[in-house]
Amino acid sequence: MTMAKHSTELPSGWRPTELSEIAVINPTIDKASIPDTLEVSFVPMSGVQAGTGGIDVSQTRLFGEVRKGYTPFQEGDVLFAKITPCMENGKMAVVPELKSGVGFGSTEFHVLRPRQGISKNYLYYYVSSESFRREAEHNMSGAVGQRRVTTPYLTACDLPLPPQHEQHRIVAKIEELFSELDKGIESLKTAEAQLKVYRQALLKHAFEGKLSVQWRADNPDKLETADALLKSIQQKRAQRYQQQLADWETSGKQGSKPKAPKLLRLLAAEESAELPELPTGWAYTYLAEVGDLGRGKSKHRPRNDPRLFGGIYPFLQTGEVRAANRIIRKYSNTYNEFGLQQSKLWPTGTLCITIAANIAETAFLGFDACFPDSVVGFSAFKKVVLPEYVNFFIQGVRTRIEAYAPATAQKNINLETLENLVIPYCGLDAFDYTQLIRLVRGRT
Structure with missing residues (x-):
């Protein structure tokens, strides 16, 4: 068995030890009492x-319901998930105050009870x-799938043990740094939210003509x-x-x-x-x-029939439109000739608009590709309007577009x-598209 070993010399006052020396592994309790x-x-x-050390102890049960088949623990113990993938994901926590001072949980927890002089937080x-x-x-x-x-x-894992007062100093420093990290993350989230608000406000102003006031003057x-x-x-x-x-x-x-x-449709006066x-x-x-607007095609059923796939024609899904940063450059599936026959190959530059699951996400095709009817393809009349203009407009009115979707479990528009x-709409000369693109992308 390979154990965790120390690869560096320990500081003065520290000593190498095994986990079983500093903690009782899976202690028992006197259930009879x-x-x-x-x-x-x-x-x-x-x-x-x-990965956070967070633990929810709000659930309660009667002891008679959990006396058999569950893992016992008490306040101050460290819970350590033993099974994959929970262990790899960091499902560990220090047990806080419990109802009646005792708790029970999944049999997939190891329980580590710190011995005297050992900081529970240092152990965690x-x-x-x-x-x-x-x-x-x-x-393991x-x-x-069931590795533990x-x-x-x-029990035999090696770990370095500092003096008790230094354990507390280490824990305090870790928590101080984590606190600073949490504040930084919160600041980033706030900034991200503010940028979204700014972006939407900018798009709103753009399509109200406020970005082209000077040009008109x-x-x-x-x-x-x-x-x-x-x-x-x-x-x-x-x-x-x-032509x-x-x-x-x-x-x-x-x-x-x-x-x-x-003939060009005109809006009604009331609209x-x-x-x-x-x-x-x-x-x-x-x-x-x-x-031109058209839905993607995937006529064959079932849609995941393996006979459709494995060729040279990229096949996209709504998630790949959503994940793209303006231009779709990656794909995970391809159609073969049989797949292409029951679909349609859209040309590079087509604006993809999702109409199912993720409503009104947009991105331009970076290559010729097929996509299902959960995506609409838009090809701008380029002597009439720029594709980027339409893309920005849809991004600016996503909330309004989503309002058309029925309130079902799977939101859809058509x-x-x-x-x-x-x-x-304005003429190609009456709008500073370059300015809008630069502002929305945050470039100077």
Whole structure:
């Protein structure tokens, strides 16, 4: 058996020892003296937090219910999870005040009771340290998934023992540093929350025209009326269709014939009246009027059929859209030719918008890829609007988009929700996109 050994010379006054010398391992209690009706504390494995030393002793049971089949402990003992992965994750804790002064818990706990002159907190910090747990992991016994730290191994583990007063100084310093670390983490969380608020406020101002006030003041001759702006969308869409039609005919009419664009839908007066007033040169339109929207496809059932996978075509899920930092560059699954036949390959640059589980998360494809119908693909009419503009707008109104999702266990919105999403629109010259991108990404 391999034991944890000291690799460095100990400081003056310290001495090497074994765990059994400084703690009683799995001590017993006199159960005969405890009435079955006594209320005692109960701690399941879930009652000990991983890696923090936190422990919940609020549960209670009658002694008669736990006298057999559970691990006994008392105040000041150190609980040490023996089974994988709880041990590796650091489920250890010092037992605080208990109901009736006694507690019972999972049989997957070892109990370490410090002997006289041993600080319970020093013992806890040592056995919960990453190095101690890593060594214990290498010496576990049992089958895969049920491996445990044995009592003989724990009993014979070496550890350095400082004098009692120095144990307390070490514990005090550790807790001081941990306190400073907790304050730092709290400050980071506060800063992160403040940045989110700032970011949302910035996006709100952007789409109310507040970031382009100076441009409008400097370029009054370039401002169009809202009607003229909407007419330009219709004209550019018509021009795009004519180009697509010409390309289709030049190719020998390969593939599907392009569809002529429908007349531009205009917002009803009552709908416009409920929206914030826009600056001169801006207009409201629907998202479907400035780009193509379509749901991903995965027609085959079951969707996890192994016959679909293992080819060269990247296949994405909503989680990969959410995890991306603006551009999706990683994928974990691929479709083969059979998978591609029942799906659709979306081109690089498509804006992916999730409509299930994680609502309205967005990211651009960094490669051609397939995705299921829980993701919508948006391709901007680039002579009408920049894809980045639409991306920022959706990020700015995520809460509003989520409001369309029914209150079910699995929140969903649909393609129609996005098609009818109202977006403030301005011409390509009337908005400082570079400034918005720089501000939102925090660049100077």
